[in-house]
Amino acid sequence: MKPSDGSLRRHPLDEWLSFEHESIQKFKKTYPELWMIFGESIDLARAVPFEIGHQDGLTKIEMYRLFLWQKVLHYQTQSLFLLIQSQLDAGFALLRLAAELSRDIARISDNEQMLDIWFKREIESSKYKKYYKFLKQFPDEEKVYEIYKFASKFGVHGH
Numbered sequence: 001m002k003p004s005d006g007s008l009r010r011h012p013l014d015e016w017l018s019f020e021h022e023s024i025q026k027f028k029k030t031y032p033e034l035w036m037i038f039g040e041s042i043d044l045a046r047a048v049p050f051e052i053g054h055q056d057g058l059t060k061i062e063m064y065r066l067f068l069w070q071k072v073l074h075y076q077t078q079s080l081f082l083l084i085q086s087q088l089d090a091g092f093a094l095l096r097l098a099a100e101l102s103r104d105i106a107r108i109s110d111n112e113q114m115l116d117i118w119f120k121r122e123i124e125s126s127k128y129k130k131y132y133k134f135l136k137q138f139p140d141e142e143k144v145y146e147i148y149k150f151a152s153k154f155g156v157h158g159h
Contacts, residue, residue, distance in 0.1 A: 045073045061110055071101060103144060106141065107132050
């Protein structure tokens with residue numbers, strides 16, 4: 001793009017990408033140990049669905065859960081990059097989505113009826129809301145629920 005004075009100016013999207021890249025690089029240089037931990041965590045999180053996906057005889061429901069776990073990882077990774085760039089609202093919103101989807105995967109388990117409810121969650125929202133709740137009596141799910149509440153308070157509804 002050329003301004004009216006004839007000088008060259010970078011495209012606004014190129015400027016934005018450059019800013020994002022610079023802020024991520026700054027984080028990487030400032031916190032190299034965290035950067036390594038994040039990378040190793042992402043590698044491990046990628047390896048698990050990869051290994052599962054290469055097993056013979058996965059059922060339809062197992063394939064759906066595998067796909068959904070990959071979506072959780074995507075949300076978490078995108079959230080991490082947004083948080084690194086101090087885009088807290090969007091980062092926490094994606095973290096909330098990851099927590100919700102993790103809960104939903106747990107509810108689906110190996111139950112075809114629960115998968116059917118999940119697919120129809122927009123049409124039959126009351127049925128979905130009835131069955132798809134955090135079960136706080138389980139320690140792991142309680143932790144995910146705490147993340148969900150935090151991300152809701154400071155992200156989605158915090159602006």
